[in-house]
Amino acid sequence: MLWQMVSSITDSFDSALNRWAVDIADPKPGEHLLDIGAGVGPSSLVAAHRGVQVTALEPSRFMRAGLSLRNRIANGPIRVVAGSVESIPLQNEVVDVAIAVNSFHHWQDRSKGLAEIHRVMKPAGRLYLVEEDFDSEQHSMSEAMNRFFSSHQELAVDPLVAQDELAGAGFSSMDMRSETVADEPVRLFSARR
Ligand SMILES: C[S@@+](CC[C@H](N)C(=O)[O-])C[C@H]1O[C@@H](n2cnc3c(N)ncnc32)[C@H](O)[C@@H]1O
Numbered sequence: 001m002l003w004q005m006v007s008s009i010t011d012s013f014d015s016a017l018n019r020w021a022v023d024i025a026d027p028k029p030g031e032h033l034l035d036i037g038a039g040v041g042p043s044s045l046v047a048a049h050r051g052v053q054v055t056a057l058e059p060s061r062f063m064r065a066g067l068s069l070r071n072r073i074a075n076g077p078i079r080v081v082a083g084s085v086e087s088i089p090l091q092n093e094v095v096d097v098a099i100a101v102n103s104f105h106h107w108q109d110r111s112k113g114l115a116e117i118h119r120v121m122k123p124a125g126r127l128y129l130v131e132e133d134f135d136s137e138q139h140s141m142s143e144a145m146n147r148f149f150s151s152h153q154e155l156a157v158d159p160l161v162a163q164d165e166l167a168g169a170g171f172s173s174m175d176m177r178s179e180t181v182a183d184e185p186v187r188l189f190s191a192r193r
Helices: 001-011 016-023 042-049 061-073 110-120 140-148 150-157 159-168
Strands: 032-036 053-058 078-082 095-101 121-132 173-183 185-192
Touching: 016 095, 016 121, 016 185, 032 042, 032 110, 042 053, 042 061, 042 078, 042 095, 053 061, 061 078, 095 110, 110 121, 110 159, 121 150, 150 159, 159 173, 159 185
Parallel strands: 032 053, 032 095, 053 078, 095 121
Antiparallel strands: 121 185, 173 185
């Protein structure tokens, strides 16, 4: 179990889930992608390597330090920004695509965060929220997550509530899909501005 936890941390440097998330979001070269709760940048780096203009938003100084180091090694294609989704330090209508991988359930105020994403997105911008389903018994880490992070289950995003929150923030074309990525259950919430 400990090994699963350790490998999930090293995975966060470059995981199949992040590559899948970027494939689903399908940002085109030159488009502006906002990676919300970017961590050490696994999604940001994949997108930047595809010629996408990336802003990585990350509140944790520790995560940003790792991300900035990786960004420097990659010759700095990513704009690393300190801040949280509830107050995004960007102007209105500048983002084409926003993604958040395993970050949505951490937000302090999801309605406020979604309203902020809506504000910074261009009209017809696309939003993709990817959440591993740690509550599912199919997930190899469900037992470990519930044992080590007892609060994690309380944070799990209810799909119906999320749809309401997206609609409340002004998004349209909401969808929620369950997928399997690298043998693990995942939920994908998508919407358009
Ligand atoms: C499980 S990590 C996922 C990191 C990265 N997206 C990945 O796929 O490896 C969750 C991230 O969400 C960030 N986070 C927590 N609260 C946040 C908030 N209110 N706004 C933006 N990001 C937040 C954390 O600092 C952390 O880096």
